[in-house]
Amino acid sequence: MTCNKCMSLYTAYKDGELSAKRRSEVKEHIRMCEACRSTYSTIDQILDTSASLPSFEAAEDFVGRLLSKIRSSEQVLPAPASRLRWLVPRLAYGALVIVLAAVITFGVFYVSGRRGTAPVVELIPKARVYSLGPEPRTSEI
Structure with missing residues (x-):
């Protein structure tokens, strides 16, 4: 067992x-x-x-008084929250991302349509090379 x-x-x-x-x-x-x-x-x-503990008797009207107190203190509780409540912020965030992507895409095509070419963003400016050492010698022939 x-x-x-x-x-x-x-x-x-x-x-x-x-x-x-x-x-x-x-x-x-x-x-x-x-x-x-x-x-x-x-x-x-x-x-x-x-x-072995002593027992006691409740007053005769105890149950009636208890029930009346319960009934008088009853409040209407709000409806329980939806089980999908956690999804609302995520959907709102997703919608915001989609709207921003649409605005950026529209802006890129609008600007490229006005100038005839797509805008190019230069992430690295044209580099200039500076030498920190002596000038290289050039041999003359």
Whole structure:
């Protein structure tokens, strides 16, 4: 018998609802398994302690007063948020990117149509080479 099965049978075992065969299986498992024996013992102690606590009676109108307080404090709760709420910012961001791409594309074609050529952006200015050392000698023939 597994520990999970033994634990699931606790109430039936304590209430005497198990067949003789099943009861002996649980008893044998508890005898052999320290973890289940300890758990059964702890549950027994908790139940014994709670049974020895004094009981009290609630006032006769307790339930009525409790229900009236619950009804008077009921508030209308807003509808739960949509499960797709997380998608809205992403869709808005995607739409913004598409609009910006369209504007830039339109601007490029508009400018190229006016001048006859596509605009060229010079990322690296024309380089000038400067020498840090002495001028190279040229041999004259």
